[in-house]
Amino acid sequence: MLIIKNIHASVDGKEILKGIDLSVNPGELHAIMGRNGSGKSTLANIITGRDNFIVTKGSITYNGINLLDMATEDRALAGIFMSFQYPVAIPGVNNAYFLRAALNAKLKHHGKSEVNAADFMRLMREKVKSVNLDESYLSRAVNDGFSGGEKKRNEILQMLTLEPELSILDETDSGLDIDALKTIAEGINNFRNKNRSFLTITHYQRLLQYMHPDYIHVLIDGKIVKSGDIELANQLEKKGYSWLES
Amino acid sequence: MKQFQKQFDDLLAYWPDENQELRELRSTAFDQFKNLGIPTKQLEDWQFTDFSSLKKIDYRLSRAKDLPQLPDDITEQIPNTYLLFMINGHYQPDLSDIPESISVTTNLENFKANKELYLDHKSSNPFSALNASMMNSGASVTIDSNVILEKPIQIIYAMMDISDPLMNHPRFVFQIGHNSQATIVEHYIGSTDLPYFINPVSNVTIKNNSVLNHFRIEAEDPLASHIAASNYLLGADAQLNSVSISSGSKLFRHNINLNFNDKGGNASLNGLSTIREDQHHDQNIIIDHSHNNCQSQQLFKYILSEKSSGVFNGKVVVQEGTKQTEADQTNKNLLLSPEAIMNTNPQLEIYSEDVKCSHGSTTGQIDAEALFYLQSRGISKTKAIELIINGFAKEIIEQINNEDVKTYINNRVTNWLESVLIDV
Numbered sequence: 024m025l026i027i028k029n030i031h032a033s034v035d036g037k038e039i040l041k042g043i044d045l046s047v048n049p050g051e052l053h054a055i056m057g058r059n060g061s062g063k064s065t066l067a068n069i070i071t072g073r074d075n076f077i078v079t080k081g082s083i084t085y086n087g088i089n090l091l092d093m094a095t096e097d098r099a100l101a102g103i104f105m106s107f108q109y110p111v112a113i114p115g116v117n118n119a120y121f122l123r124a125a126l127n128a129k130l131k132h133h134g135k136s137e138v139n140a141a142d143f144m145r146l147m148r149e150k151v152k153s154v155n156l157d158e159s160y161l162s163r164a165v166n167d168g169f170s171g172g173e174k175k176r177n178e179i180l181q182m183l184t185l186e187p188e189l190s191i192l193d194e195t196d197s198g199l200d201i202d203a204l205k206t207i208a209e210g211i212n213n214f215r216n217k218n219r220s221f222l223t224i225t226h227y228q229r230l231l232q233y234m235h236p237d238y239i240h241v242l243i244d245g246k247i248v249k250s251g252d253i254e255l256a257n258q259l260e261k262k263g264y265s266w267l268e269s
Numbered sequence: 270m271k272q273f274q275k276q277f278d279d280l281l282a283y284w285p286d287e288n289q290e291l292r293e294l295r296s297t298a299f300d301q302f303k304n305l306g307i308p309t310k311q312l313e314d315w316q317f318t319d320f321s322s323l324k325k326i327d328y329r330l331s332r333a334k335d336l337p338q339l340p341d342d343i344t345e346q347i348p349n350t351y352l353l354f355m356i357n358g359h360y361q362p363d364l365s366d367i368p369e370s371i372s373v374t375t376n377l378e379n380f381k382a383n384k385e386l387y388l389d390h391k392s393s394n395p396f397s398a399l400n401a402s403m404m405n406s407g408a409s410v411t412i413d414s415n416v417i418l419e420k421p422i423q424i425i426y427a428m429m430d431i432s433d434p435l436m437n438h439p440r441f442v443f444q445i446g447h448n449s450q451a452t453i454v455e456h457y458i459g460s461t462d463l464p465y466f467i468n469p470v471s472n473v474t475i476k477n478n479s480v481l482n483h484f485r486i487e488a489e490d491p492l493a494s495h496i497a498a499s500n501y502l503l504g505a506d507a508q509l510n511s512v513s514i515s516s517g518s519k520l521f522r523h524n525i526n527l528n529f530n531d532k533g534g535n536a537s538l539n540g541l542s543t544i545r546e547d548q549h550h551d552q553n554i555i556i557d558h559s560h561n562n563c564q565s566q567q568l569f570k571y572i573l574s575e576k577s578s579g580v581f582n583g584k585v586v587v588q589e590g591t592k593q594t595e596a597d598q599t600n601k602n603l604l605l606s607p608e609a610i611m612n613t614n615p616q617l618e619i620y621s622e623d624v625k626c627s628h629g630s631t632t633g634q635i636d637a638e639a640l641f642y643l644q645s646r647g648i649s650k651t652k653a654i655e656l657i658i659n660g661f662a663k664e665i666i667e668q669i670n671n672e673d674v675k676t677y678i679n680n681r682v683t684n685w686l687e688s689v690l691i692d693v
Contacts, residue, residue, distance in 0.1 A: 099644070110642065120656075
């Protein structure tokens with residue numbers, strides 16, 4: 024599904040990723056672990072196509088298509104979603120209106136008819152419950168005045184609504200208390216199936232305990248230095264990252 | 270200046286039998302205008318705006334012969350409003366709809382009874398003095414005490430199909446009695462191939478315990494110059510909710526002066542300017558707090574596209590000895606083009622200790638983070654920009670507390686945005 028080959032990427036002229044290879048198949052959950060500054064978020068940003076992240080070498084294909092040639096919105100329409108580490112507040116833009124616009128863009132892309140406002144609100148009233156958000160959230164501006172936890176729930180809510188094939192969860196566990204963490208993990212687990220894949224980026228194994236990843240990859244200084252299963256995450260929890268550094 | 274002198278002489282000759290006191294006021298006002306002259310960039314309050322174009326065109330005062338063929342229906346009328354319709358400076362009672370409970374009179378009649386409302390002849394604002402010297406249209410609208418007006422009064426001042434570059438100096442006097450509530454929409458529109466100059470002055474008095482919603486829509490033709498002054502005087506516990514939406518005219522200047530005449534007044538002044546091409550919009554606001562327990566809020570936003578330029582000058586003065594003042598002043602600007610220019614100067618002048626004041630200003634482009642966020646959800650770049658700009662404008666539109674007016678203005682802003690985004 025997602026094939027990353029020898030990716031090198033830089034930000035502001037500084038090389039951050041120094042040759043990453045990674046394949047994600049349908050239904051798999053991969054976790055990328057690493058310290059701050061190891062390049063985890065850069066990897067997420069080049070998959071979603073953020074402007075200031077420049078790929079200098081290598082390729083990324085998604086279902087056989089060259090992803091790097093595609094605009095951000097086209098990558099989203101192709102089925103890629105990112106839960107942001109720091110979701111931005113957009114004053115004046117109504118949450119429900121925004122999310123319906125996003126859903127309709129997707130429906131239209133797949134040649135389906137758009138959802139009207141009434142049906143959409145019916146759908147959303149159910150979805151907000153599953154991430155433990157109040158219904159009033161729908162009429163508020165996107166992430167505006169949201170607490171850290173609300174922002175992360177909002178990200179997951181968008182994922183559940185847009186039903187992407189590949190979800191990139193960038194530090195979704197950061198800033199969450201244990202209850203919120205469980206709610207979010209449960210939301211993600213219920214959403215998992217044999218066609219949906221996940222790339223989870225984190226520096227703790229907290230969230231992973233609830234999510235049962237298939238693969239763990241350790242990113243140090245822009246390279247994957249070790250891959251393994253959940254046992255690797257447990258080792259990292261005990262021993263830290265230094266034993267993997269050359 | 271010569272062409273203004275000629276127009277002034279013509280006006281006196283045209284109305285030889287006018288009230289003597291009014292003629293004297295006109296003459297004093299014109300002397301004041303001549304003394305002050307069209308402002309140059311050397312004057313601090315006018316420095317960011319070039320008014321020289323007003324001298325380059327021979328504007329002539331509108332006459333009876335300038336009445337065009339009247340439209341069959343008035344497309345710009347907002348649903349569920351009373352209407353005062355004026356075209357090329359001429360009031361059209363047959364196209365208007367005003368109930369008997371609202372007193373509408375000419376300025377001449379009102380001048381005889383309320384001379385204190387026509388004292389702009391000594392104004393330090395040359396355009397207000399010019400208006401006092403040549404006021405040739407407009408109306409006086411009076412809401413009695415203890416009247417709750419359910420429907421807004423919409424005043425449409427239209428300039429259409431003119432045969433020469435015309436100028437008009439409308440004077441509006443709005444008097445709201447005690448314990449009353451009213452909504453007035455002052456709406457300027459234009460449709461012509463020639464430049465014209467509109468120089469309105471609106472003097473607004475809100476008596477004790479009354480509420481006025483004053484919405485102003487400036488949608489002049491792109492070749493027009495619109496120089497306006499709105500002067501407010503608030504009584505005890507009076508409330509003003511003002512929203513000014515400006516998108517028309519090549520040159521726009523609006524002076525807003527607000528004075529509290531007693532304690533407990535509350536004024537909310539809001540503005541949204543949406544401009545493009547070579548439009549220049551300049552707003553100058555002075556709020557003078559000289560009585561206790563008064564509050565004022567200012568929120569002015571500009572959306573600037575292409576080579577347009579904007580000026581915001583806001584000043585709050587809190588006079589010595591004034592207690593329990595709350596004043597907030599915010600200016601936010603969105604630049605849609607690297608060639609657009611914004612000059613902003615929010616100021617506080619505080620001579621009292623018992624105050625709670627804040628001010629701030631931001632000018633920036635569309636937030637790249639927000640844009641990326643929306644695009645990452647599959648929303649096209651154009652649609653994402655539209656969402657962000659609409660969100661920016663919404664904060665002002667939400668201040669309009671009448672649904673029909675709000676819908677009308679919201680549609681205008683959305684249409685403007687769509688026309689601009691075609692070119693992005």
